[in-house]
Amino acid sequence: MSRSEKFIVLPFKKVRGNVTPGEMRVASNAASAEKIARAMADRFVGVAAYSVQVDMESGDMSDPRILWQTGEIADIAA
Template identity: 70%
Template sequence: MAMAEKYIVLPFKRVRGGLAPGEMRAASTAAGAEKVAAAMAPRHIGVAAYAVQVDMESGDMSSPRLLVQFGQIGDLAA
């Protein structure tokens, strides 16, 4: 099982009963993910950039680590 650290940006939108993640965007570096999140922030209720561990064989993501957040974000574990 080969693991690699990847960087993703998730915008959040308001839905009945709370917040839901929008379309995930990938970034090549942690700094890049933070810049993308900052650029998206004015257009969303919340945006978060994460570093995640990805199993390169299955594509499964785990161990999200919050890099930066703007506004309100939802719980990824929910």
């Protein structure tokens, strides 16, 4: 089993009163993910940078680990 750590940033917006994820951005490392998330923070109700382990053979992903967050975010693991 070949695992790889991936970094993503998700902005969140309000849709009909519910917090929903927007378009995902990929980052090359944890510091870059946090930098991207901080830059997006003023434009959304919430932003979070995540780390996730991906099994490169099966495509299975572990539950995301939050690296940095601000504002309102939704549980994306649910």
